[in-house]
Amino acid sequence: MIDLTSFAALFFYTLSGAAYLVYLLAQREKVHLYGYFLLLAGFICHAVFLCGQAVMLGHLPAFTLSHNLSLAACSTAGVFLLLNRRMNLKFFGVYAVPIILAITLVSVMLPEGAPYRGGGTDIKRIADSAWLITHVITMFAANGAFALACGAGIFYLVQEHAIKNKKRGFFYKRLPPLELLDSAGYSCIVAGFAMLTLGLVTGAVYAELVWGAFWRWDPKEVWSGITWLVYAALLHERLVAGWRGRRAAIMSIAGFFIVVFTFLGVNLLLGGHHGVFTRV
Numbered sequence: 001m002i003d004l005t006s007f008a009a010l011f012f013y014t015l016s017g018a019a020y021l022v023y024l025l026a027q028r029e030k031v032h033l034y035g036y037f038l039l040l041a042g043f044i045c046h047a048v049f050l051c052g053q054a055v056m057l058g059h060l061p062a063f064t065l066s067h068n069l070s071l072a073a074c075s076t077a078g079v080f081l082l083l084n085r086r087m088n089l090k091f092f093g094v095y096a097v098p099i100i101l102a103i104t105l106v107s108v109m110l111p112e113g114a115p116y117r118g119g120g121t122d123i124k125r126i127a128d129s130a131w132l133i134t135h136v137i138t139m140f141a142a143n144g145a146f147a148l149a150c151g152a153g154i155f156y157l158v159q160e161h162a163i164k165n166k167k168r169g170f171f172y173k174r175l176p177p178l179e180l181l182d183s184a185g186y187s188c189i190v191a192g193f194a195m196l197t198l199g200l201v202t203g204a205v206y207a208e209l210v211w212g213a214f215w216r217w218d219p220k221e222v223w224s225g226i227t228w229l230v231y232a233a234l235l236h237e238r239l240v241a242g243w244r245g246r247r248a249a250i251m252s253i254a255g256f257f258i259v260v261f262t263f264l265g266v267n268l269l270l271g272g273h274h275g276v277f278t279r280v
Contacts, residue, residue, distance in 0.1 A: 003049070003052075005045050005046075005048045005049035005052065006045075006046070006049045006108050008041075008042075008045040009042045009045040009049060009104060010042075010101070010104055010105060010108070012038050012042030013038075013039065013042040013077075013097060013100055013104060014101060015038045016035045016039040017035075017098050017101050019031055019032075019034040019035030019038055019093075020032070020035040020093035020094045021094060023035055023093065023094070024091075024174060027174060032090045032093070035093050036081075036084065039077060039081065039093070039097060039100075042077065042100075043074065043081060046070070046073065046077065046104065047074060049070075050070060050074060053067070060133055060136060064110075065110055066107050066108075066110040066111065067107075069103050069104075069106055069107035070103075070104065070107040070108070071136070071140050072103055072144070072263070073100050073104040073107060074104075074140075075140035075141050075143065076096065076099065076100050076147055077096075077144075078141070079144035079145050079148065079191075080092060080096045080148060083145070083148060083187070083188060083191065087184055087187060089148075089184055091155065091174065091176060092148060092151055092152075092184075095151040095154070096148060096151060099147065129209065129210075131202050131203075131209065132202075132206050134198070134199075134202045135199050135202040135203040135206055138195045138196070138198045138202065139195070139196065139199035139203070141192075141195045141199075142192045142195035142199055143192075143259055143263060144192075145189070145192030145195060146188070146189070146192040146196075146231070146255060146256050147256060147259075148184075148188040149185045149188035149189045149192060149252045149255075149256065150253050150255075152182075152184045152185030152188060152249070152252065153185055153248070153249035153250065153252035153253045154249075154253060155175055155181050156178060156185065156245070156246070156249040157249050157250070157253075158175065159175045159177075159178055160178060160245075160249075182244055182248060182249070185248065185249065186238065186248070189231060189235065189252065189255075190235070192231065193228075193231045193232070193235060196224075196228055196231065197228065203221075207221075219266045220266050220267065223258070223261065223262040224262055226262070227255070227258050227259055227262050230251075230254075230255050230258055231255055234248065234251045234255060
């Protein structure tokens with residue numbers, strides 16, 4: 001659904017993406033600030049849009065594919081804004097903003113679907129739960145952080161290739177040193193892992209309240225557990241075995257592919273009770 005606030009979000013995201021592209025080409029600090037504040041304006045409009053949907057529906061807008069993609073885009077924008085301010089990740093904009101824009105555009109083009117009633121259970125009863133709201137917000141925030149970690153991994157491999165082949169070309173001059181890219185990716189993974197852990201805990205509590213069991217071996221639960229184990233292993237090996245650099249970058253990229261499959265692929269291909277959250 002496109003209304004004034006969602007159109008405004010798309011408009012500001014588009015302008016932000018253009019500004020970050022110009023920043024990549026020209027490396028002007030003022031242009032980066034334009035991109036950052038345009039993205040902030042888009043995020044605020046997007047958040048207002050989602051709040052309006054919640055008021056209109058009477059529950060969290062998270063029960064269709066359109067809603068979930070919109071939440072994913074807004075969450076990624078919010079995480080990027082926070083981490084960019086904390087770690088000064090200017091170069092991430094050229095990667096993050098086009099993704100945010102594309103996901104938002106797809107979300108507004110998809111039909112929202114009819115109000116869901118699962119098995120005769122009023123959705124309002126199961127959606128008006130602080131546990132569900134916390135679960136959804138933290139899971140989407142985790143996915144946004146992992147998306148940024150993937151970007152850091154991609155940038156690391158690009159910069160490493162330029163250095164090894166002694167090609168002081170376009171990206172070499174514009175990307176930060178390898179140490180900063182590695183550190184940024186690690187920080188994103190730490191933030192994402194913390195949110196993922198909180199999301200799994202609150203999701204388990206919510207499942208106990210609604211379905212009577214903390215764990216039911218639902219495909220979504222299984223793959224969420226696999227995702228947690230992958231990032232736990234990455235953090236463990238970094239702290240214990242000193243995984244850094246190229247190996248950590250590759251693992252960050254591979255981990256995000258698992259995140260994407262867990263978010264979309266499981267619901268669309270494997271079913272389970274989480275399938276109701278990606279109805280078209």
